[in-house]
Amino acid sequence: MSTPTLSHVIRRHMTVPVDQRDPAWLCDALQSAVALELATIPPYLYGLFSIKDPSCDVAVHIRKIVLQEMLHMGLACNLLTAAGGTPAVKAAARSYPTPLPGNIRHEELTVYLEGLAAAPCDDNDVVKKVFMEIEMPETPVAHAQRGDDAYPTIGLFYKAVRDAFDACSAHLPYAQQRQLEARIGDDKIFKITNLADADRAIDLIVDQGEGKPGSPETLGHRGPRDTDPADLAHYYRFKEIWRGRALRYHADSQQWEYDGDPVPRPPVHPLARVPADGWQDAPADVRAKLDACNLSYQLLLIRLEQAWQSKPGALGQAIGAMFEFAAQARDLISHQDGRTKIYGPEFRPPL
Numbered sequence: 001m002s003t004p005t006l007s008h009v010i011r012r013h014m015t016v017p018v019d020q021r022d023p024a025w026l027c028d029a030l031q032s033a034v035a036l037e038l039a040t041i042p043p044y045l046y047g048l049f050s051i052k053d054p055s056c057d058v059a060v061h062i063r064k065i066v067l068q069e070m071l072h073m074g075l076a077c078n079l080l081t082a083a084g085g086t087p088a089v090k091a092a093a094r095s096y097p098t099p100l101p102g103n104i105r106h107e108e109l110t111v112y113l114e115g116l117a118a119a120p121c122d123d124n125d126v127v128k129k130v131f132m133e134i135e136m137p138e139t140p141v142a143h144a145q146r147g148d149d150a151y152p153t154i155g156l157f158y159k160a161v162r163d164a165f166d167a168c169s170a171h172l173p174y175a176q177q178r179q180l181e182a183r184i185g186d187d188k189i190f191k192i193t194n195l196a197d198a199d200r201a202i203d204l205i206v207d208q209g210e211g212k213p214g215s216p217e218t219l220g221h222r223g224p225r226d227t228d229p230a231d232l233a234h235y236y237r238f239k240e241i242w243r244g245r246a247l248r249y250h251a252d253s254q255q256w257e258y259d260g261d262p263v264p265r266p267p268v269h270p271l272a273r274v275p276a277d278g279w280q281d282a283p284a285d286v287r288a289k290l291d292a293c294n295l296s297y298q299l300l301l302i303r304l305e306q307a308w309q310s311k312p313g314a315l316g317q318a319i320g321a322m323f324e325f326a327a328q329a330r331d332l333i334s335h336q337d338g339r340t341k342i343y344g345p346e347f348r349p350p351l
Contacts, residue, residue: 014160021164023171027085029161030076035092036154037073037205041066042096042347043111043130049329049344050115050271058116058241058266065234067185068208074189075201077308078179082192083165083172089305093349096274109133113344115271120244120263127242135235137210155210162202169195178310209234241265269333271344278346286343289332293345296325301350 013029021029044066051059077087097112111134117125136153165172179191192198210233232240232247239258240246246260282290303318329345336342 014157018163018167021160021167023084023168026083026161026164026168026172027080029157029164030080030083030085031088031092033076033158033161034073034080034087034089035094036157037069037076038089038092039094039098039111040069040134041073043113043126043134044069045329046113046271046274046344046347047116047126047131049333050268052267052269056264056266058263061237061241064185065237068187068234071184071187071189072205072208074180074182074184075192075205078189078192079161079165079198079201081179081308082174082176082198083168084175086178087305087308089308090301090350093301095276095349096347097276112273113347114273115342115344116265116268118265118268120242120265125242127238131238132235132242135209135233135238137233137235153210155206158202158206162199165195165198165202169198178308180307180315182315207233269337269342270340271333272341274344274346278348279343282343286332286336289328289335290343290346293325293328293332294348296321296328297345297347298350300325 013025013032016025044062048054048059048062048066051062053059054063077089080087097110099110109129111130112126114126114130116127122128134154137155174193176191176193180189181191182189187204190197190201192201236247240263243258244263244265245258246263247256247258248260249256279287279290300318300321303314303321306314307318325345332345333342
């Protein structure tokens with residue numbers, strides 16, 4: 001029997017009648033949310049690692065998005081804990097390639113690990129084929145209308161989670177003992193102590209990813225998420241990177257267009273796409289470094305799961321494993337500098 005994909009699991013959640021979405025349904029849905037948020041981090045990191053200059057604007061933008069996805073996963077874990085569940089972080093991790101998590105309008109689309117293309121506007125660029133598809137809003141601005149809206153977006157999935165919180169709130173424990181608080185970048189993982197906290201967490205997750213809801217007409221000059229370019233939602237930031245131009249509002253036509261300041265594509269390492277069974281052809285010197293990366297990534301996931309089980313010191317150990325993994329990934333890539341094909345980290349989950 002085949003294992004259901006995350007997309008199928010989320011679709012199953014969405015087909016449950018609203019009046020049957022009880023606390024057990026909510027916990028199952030939130031475990032899927034943990035998996036959904038975690039699944040976005042490896043492809044974004046892989047793209048980030050392919051950029052030669054980590055201080056360039058594109059690298060800074062992608063790094064901020066990675067930190068926000070970590071924030072979203074942490075909030076999803078706290079939401080699940082508040083609802084009476086226990087986050088299964090190891091089980092949530094996926095091997096790549098994997099079906100597009102959550103955005104089940106595109107069941108044929110696959111999330112894979114590949115470095116950024118050398119130039120913008122490449123139709124095969126992972127930024128367009130994976131990153132933008134993951135973050136696709138319900139109604140994007142400056143985007144042609146799509147004809148395939150048969151299945152929910154990630155935002156609509158979270159709307160169902162919010163509605164279930166509202167309906168079940170009186171029956172939820174809002175357990176705080178195993179929830180975590182931590183600062184990640186400019187944001188903070190906060191505890192979910194009541195329905196208002198749950199609403200705030202879900203708003204933050206959706207706003208940072210898809211942007212504030214609404215059509216181009218209702219958005220008007222507010223634009224995607226808000227008027228500060230530094231706070232563009234992930235979808236719009238990724239599209240700026242792909243197009244090579246910033247998103248700009250035209251007051252005369254009341255339209256947003258990607259014709260603003262240039263967003264130069266930085267020099268990149270040729271990080272190849274990771275095959276389904278990993279790098280079977282990697283040279284011995286590279287294989288040893290790949291294995292070290294996998295071990296650090298697996299330890300990170302194990303420590304994160306232990307942290308939400310209140311194991312003392314686990315969160316600090318997870319943070320240490322995260323920095324160790326990033327350093328090992330950079331070492332893996334720099335070790336191969338100058339080669340026409342570079343083997344990037346495989347992100348193999350724990351067995």
